[in-house]
Amino acid sequence: LWLLALLALLVVSGALKPPMDFDVLEYHLQAPKEFFQNGRLGFLPHNVYANMPLGASMHALAMMAITNNWYLGAMVGKTVIGCFALLTTAATYSFGCRFCSRSTGIVAAIIYLSTPWVLQVASDGLVDDVVGCYSILTFYALALWQRATTDGEHVIAMRRLILCGLMAGSAVACKY
Secondary structure, eight states: HHHHHHHHHHHHHHTTTTTOOHHHHIITTTTHHHHHHHSSSOTTOGGGGGOOOOTTHHHHHHHHHHOHHHHHHHHHHOOOOOOOOHHHHHHHHHHHHHHEEEEEHHHHHHHHTTOOOHHHHHHOOSSSSHHHHHHHHHHHHHHHHHOOOOOOOOHHHHHHHHHHHHHHHHHHHHHO
């Protein structure tokens, strides 16, 4: 678990750095910035990126509205997006523990969070970790739905199926 704590520190420190990636600057943060400056969500004819799924980028817009500062809000939003790698790690751990064993959950979490691409994406502020988080939560809810259905718990099964759809929809809302 100490290894996970060290990796989590790397994720958070990387997520706090200013954005340099083109996709982050011109898509994930620029469209929310323009929405904030316009005072509304709407069509931006000069920015084709604003016509793509922006579910994860709305964290930045929410922070811009809370701080009333587009740059500070963008930085906090980028950090929140980067920290989805930690939520994905927690979901991976939970899934492994529930369906296999605690050691399986720990190993799965370490493998996920120590993957160089995961660390890079989280540091850059790209939304792939957000999609990954919602995706694993979709499969987790699906597995819980199947278990509840098998056990004859129909009310719980319906709730888990709704959760599964919500998580799948959230994943799709983040990336084309």
